[in-house]
């Protein structure tokens with residue numbers, strides 16, 4: 093099989109040992125004679141898989157006991173609507189706009205109630221997170237929504253704002269499990285799985301128990317966090333195979349030494365690429381130094397007429413999916429947990445050779 097490195101922003105690279113294990117267990121999971129895809133979600137085999145997957149996620153993120161972990165469908169975009177439905181409860185909410193995804197969250201939530209944009213870098217091309225002291229927070233907001241890693245523009249929070257009693261709701265789709273976080277600083281953490289967790293089709297919601305009593309009666313049962321929490325995420329059929337693969341990814345992560353160990357690798361991988369980009373005028377990254385994402389690294393060629401040649405050559409060298417998001421342009425290398433350092437080394441070598449040749 094050809095060696096390639098997949099820099100897609102998502103669905104994205106998965107750890108090879110996880111895929112190999114899924115392959116080995118495909119036809120006969122642990123002597124059951126069945127593939128996980130064929131199992132009843134209420135049978136003892138799958139409920140065991142779900143329980144272990146949740147327990148491992150709790151271990152990886154040190155999730156406190158007063159938080160529920162939900163395994164839902166609909167992706168992060170469904171949560172954009174479900175957050176106001178579950179939490180607004182007749183109040184208004186605060187949103188910070190630091191990139192395309194948090195902007196989308198405002199647009200989606202606005203259908204359900206009054207939304208205040210308390211900080212925005214839209215007019216500055218989303219290149220930094222504004223200092224928290226400048227945010228116009230409302231003390232009686234139902235919640236404050238943030239996106240802690242903006243996948244399109246590669247902007248990552250380097251801290252958490254202090255919203256007092258107002259619960260913080262964080263979209264962590266593209267950097268969950270990449271760095272150590274303190275779950276107790278948040279009311280709700282959510283993320284689509286298809287970057288650092290597993291296949292698309294699964295969305296993880298981690299919600300503090302005291303926030304479970306605020307849902308509008310219009311909230312669909314499958315997206316009502318309280319109902320799902322009371323039913324072990326089984327008010328409908330959960331995305332069983334995606335949950336199984338997520339469980340294998342969590343086991344792989346624990347074997348790597350957990351989140352602190354993978355964070356060190358992520359720091360090293362990101363530094364390798366940023367240091368090279370900063371060492372030459374041939375490429376650039378425009379994000380403020382303290383907000384540069386470790387997961388999604390956009391970069392631009394000084395001569396953009398070379399973009400197509402760059403991408404064709406990269407593909408021929410087995411470096412795939414480097415084209416930047418259509419809203420941002422240029423290139424983007426997504427280097428999630430499962431991207432080995434050898435992949436980043438191969439990318440930097442290719443970029444150096446390309447610079448020499450042009």
Ligand SMILES: Cc1ncc(COP(=O)(O)O)c(C=O)c1O
Nearest residue numbers: 167168169170193243265266284
């Ligand atoms: C930060 C962030 N939020 C939300 C989404 C949307 O996720 P989904 O397509 O799973 O709904 C994405 C997808 O790339 C994302 O990166």
